[in-house]
Amino acid sequence: xxxxxxxGYIISGLKVNITDSDKTNVGLFGYIRxxxxxxxxxxxxxxxxxxxxxxxxxxxxxxxxxVRDSMIYRCYNSTDIYSxxxxxxxELVNGIVxxxxxNGYIKANEYxxxxxxxxGGILGVGYDSEIKYCYNVGNVVGSSVIDKSIGTISGAIYRxxxxxxxxxxxxxxxxxxxxxxxxxxTWDSMMRKETFNGFDFENxxxxxxxxxxxxxxxxxxxxxxxxxxxxxxxxxxxxTLFDPYKILTKEQL
Numbered sequence: 001x002x003x004x005x006x007x008g009y010i011i012s013g014l015k016v017n018i019t020d021s022d023k024t025n026v027g028l029f030g031y032i033r034x035x036x037x038x039x040x041x042x043x044x045x046x047x048x049x050x051x052x053x054x055x056x057x058x059x060x061x062x063x064x065x066x067v068r069d070s071m072i073y074r075c076y077n078s079t080d081i082y083s084x085x086x087x088x089x090x091e092l093v094n095g096i097v098x099x100x101x102x103n104g105y106i107k108a109n110e111y112x113x114x115x116x117x118x119x120g121g122i123l124g125v126g127y128d129s130e131i132k133y134c135y136n137v138g139n140v141v142g143s144s145v146i147d148k149s150i151g152t153i154s155g156a157i158y159r160x161x162x163x164x165x166x167x168x169x170x171x172x173x174x175x176x177x178x179x180x181x182x183x184x185x186t187w188d189s190m191m192r193k194e195t196f197n198g199f200d201f202e203n204x205x206x207x208x209x210x211x212x213x214x215x216x217x218x219x220x221x222x223x224x225x226x227x228x229x230x231x232x233x234x235x236x237x238x239x240t241l242f243d244p245y246k247i248l249t250k251e252q253l
Contacts, residue, residue, distance in 0.1 A: 001033060006040030006075075008219040014045035014079070023057045024049065025065035026083070027090065033068045041220040042104075043078035047085070048247075058083050059090030059124065062104060071096045074204065076216075077138075078223050080105040082247065086124040086154065087138060096130045097122060099204050101215070103138045103223065107247075108150060118155025121167060125149070126157045133198050135166040137190065137214060153182045164198030166190070190214050 016026055025031045026047055028040075042062045049058050059066040062077030067089050073096070077087040084090060087102025100122060108119040118125040121136025134153065142150045149155040152167035162181045169184040189195045191213040199205045199215060208216045216222050236246035 001035050003036045003038075004029075004040075005038055006220075008039050008041075008217075008221070010041040010043055010220060010224070012042075012044045012224075014042070014047070016047040016049070018049045020050070025059045025090070027061040027063055027065040029064045031066045031068075032064055032070050035070045037063060037070070037072050038074050039217075039219050040075045041078070041217075041223065042076070043223055045079040047079060047081045047083065049083040060085040061088055061090040061124070062086075062102070063088050063100075065090045066093075067091065067095045067097075068093045069095060072100065073097070074099045074217050074219055076100060076220060076223065077102045077104045080107075080247070082107045084108065084118055084124050086120045086122055087136065088122050088134075089126075090124045092123050092126040092129045092131075094128045095126075096132075097134065098130070098132045099200075099217065100134045101217075102136045103212075103214075105139050105141075107141045108155070118149040118151075120151040120155040121153055121171070122165070123154040123157070126154050126160045128159045129157075130161045131157075131165060132161075132163045133165070133196075133200075135190075135196070135215065136171065137168045138171075140171060151182075164196070166196060 047060050049060055060081055060083035062079040063075050085106050087104050088100045102121045106119050119140055121138055121140050122134045136152050140150055152171045153165045165182040166185050167182055168190055193207050205215045206218050208214055208222050212222050235248045
């Protein structure tokens with residue numbers, strides 16, 4: 001328990017590659033309870049987890065893998081995650097996530113069974129929790145085997161309260177019930193401050209620049225992306241923020 005205040009700092013270069021696990025919590029923080037994590041960004045990192053069996057129970061998030069009775073706010077994720085995953089939190093139980101956003105690439109773990117393969121832009125799955133003032137412009141993709149609980153904000157939510165959450169309307173999703181709560185936005189509307197009802201643009205948010213034309217957190221600033229020469233043959237994509245390389249094997253990380 002406790003409070004972690006990132007003071008606007010950005011974590012870069014985190015690499016997690018777990019290829020044989022049936023139970024793990026992974027993120028900048030693996031598991032927190034009765035805690036607060038705030039004012040933090042994650043970028044230029046990769047989290048890859050492959051379950052050793054279909055009954056495995058894995059949680060992965062850019063900020064925290066598994067959250068209970070805790071609060072996450074003013075955080076963003078630009079990390080690519082391959083697991084039962086959310087851009088900010090893998091699994092949220094009796095918690096609150098607000099003033100957060102994701103532009104990372106999130107892909108469900110194809111080795112987990114239906115009930116454990118959720119993936120979402122902000123949460124993998126949420127129970128008895130609150131999600132507000134968040135948005136996602138990162139791609140969220142189901143596995144080649146399972147393509148059910150995939151959502152632009154949360155892969156699945158149970159007894160949760162979601163308000164003033166937004167997503168780019170070109171993002172793939174399956175979880176229809178969630179999308180009735182979150183607001184679908186065109187590319188142009190995502191670049192307008194007026195779109196984001198409920199966002200505090202006086203104290204918390206500001207609009208980005210031409211390199212990232214969406215809302216950004218004042219305390220962390222505009223996300224930075226490392227452009228490196230590609231020497232790897234990927235499964236698809238152009239390597240840009242909104243059309244990232246598609247990674248199917250650990251050799252492509």
